[in-house]
Amino acid sequence: MKKFTRKLLTIAAPLALTSLPALSHDNVSPTYLPESHAPAGVMADHLHKQGEWMMGYRYMRQEFSGLYYGSGKTTAAAAAADGYSMVPTAMTMDMHMLDIMYAVNDSLTLMLMPQTMSMDMTMATSGGGHGDMQMGMEMDTQMPMHGTHSHGTSGVGDTIVAGLFRLSDGPSHKLHGTFGISAPTGDVDKKNSNGTYVHYGMQLGSGTWDLMPAITYSGARERISWGAQASARLPMEEENASGFQFGERYAATAWGAYRLQDWVSFSMRLGYTKQHDINGHYNGPHNHASPADLQANYGGEFVDVALGANLVAQRGRLAGVRLGLEWSSSVSAHFKGYQLGRDDGLNLSLSYAL
Template identity: 55%
Template sequence: MRSAYFYVSTLSSLILFSTVTQANPNHGQDVNPASHAPAGVMAEHTHKAGEIMIGYRFMQQNYDQLYQGSEKITHQQLTQAGYSMAPTSMTMKMHMLDFMYALNDKVTLMLMPQYMSMDMDMTMLDSGSMQHDMGDMNHMDDMHDMHTSHQHGTSGWTDTQVSALVNLYQNQHHQVITNLGISLPTGSVDEKNSSGQFTHYGMQLGSGTYDFVPSVTYTGHLNALSWGAQLGANIKLEDENDSGFSFGDKYHVTGWLAYQVLQPLSISARLSYQTQEDIKGHYNGPHGHSAPSDIQANYGGQFSDLGLGFNYAQQTGPLKGVRLGLEWQTRVAQDYNGYQLGLDDGLNASLTYAF
């Protein structure tokens, strides 16, 4: 088991060191809309000493197509793989509160409680479908409406992130910051279905483990043009949670380019890549095995997404300091582990006020 004490000690030492270090007199948040990353990027900016930011973030992701690896598959193919239930669609919504306080010009503390809801549509597969013509795939997909279908979901508070964002370097046009964070296991991992069994692994509300969530972010700007990149991870610090398993480690890299089209408005384009390991361990109580989402090997993979969005920053009047960001995101390449319901598109939104 990885030691959480090492990461917590490192985080505490760096905060203490940075607090007593002389602040950077050139540090300060730009008031132009491109001074923040697109709405789908978090932990990418710091604040001036004593500044407070409160914010609300929203994320929605829509899943609606079955994949094996990088290829779309039909219900017939899933039946041949031995499954009797198939997910047909899923919607995940996340509501995040974002509180930031700058100890000084070098260190900004962040607290992010989160609330999640997930709804999944399932259909029972027809075992007799294996007798149909293998070439008649379109007909087989149409037949799923005749199968027994149902919807189920979970909702509640999920894990809470606490972080220190440290300003490593800054001049007039460039900034490098690091985020050292811990995700606290405040979300439930013992959600049950109507029969009293554990629900699908991916529909649990939290990870159930303490997680180390570091990142390094570079941003730059010149006149109306701004850009940035972030490298980050979510590393499990425990081998299993109270329900007997742990989600796989995640690693991501993303880069973006933004252009200020009006004084308060910028538009952006972003590419991201993520890799995630499958689930380790196994539920320590009764659970099903009829759907792909019941099997640990059907989690994780490698994914690439495209995001298009805008930032609006109010620069004058009583609403000065209010910033709104919206970003639409879609998956452009994927290689899923095993059989999975793939991401179609999603929405990221951010509304913040700094004072």
């Protein structure tokens, strides 16, 4: 992640330079204040004025390592005793999203968010081994039976279409709802070289039409701001074209921020996620050699903490350009079955309204 951090600094530096000397708060438009947007890890967090467009880019990276079972760390030997011949040792997930918003009026903003995804996983032999657990299932014959190997998937992910509607708009407190739909534009039929499906979690989309409701509150007083959001992802189909359905996902997050200067604010955020496991199973040949091949090894409850900064250029050619950066880390986790632990994460948002 060090190389990527250096790239972020090259983006942040011009924004900081075009904001100095910072203007006083009395001379800054409210839309130029950094706290008018939530931390970078929060989506669908704000509305726009009638006729206004916002063009944005978001990047999310999550790293995973270490084998866990329930709330504690476990070993490859324990997985082998449960019959797994392969165990994951590390994984990275990267998401690139366009964030396009248009305000029909002051109370309704539309949002379109297409995305691409890439995932890479490293695995190692454990010494155990599942047999042919279900009729028609194949063993993981493409994997070497010694040492480690890596594999990955990449491509277009699901596309989010949403409407954000204002519920309350006071001088210090705001409330809005979000009605979103996730369209299944991401593949759910990615396969290994021997024709078996890849791990469920390495498919690029859900494969189902999903409802994505949310409600977001924000408040501010002088240099201090705060907010909270509750959201969900609810599948509207029992199974996708590959025969399974990702479980429901519920999330809640709350944050506070302090504006150090008119062009920069710093934030702290706490997030909670509950993810159900997978329903159904692949309708074609797939493996049972590793935990990621079985539906019961998905889902759990997770608590993360995040530290971030929002920057807004106040003058020059970059005036109005926003950059949000946020680093996240796991506080506690309870995994269903055997899963990789959640390590550091990085959120970036870059946007401009016109």
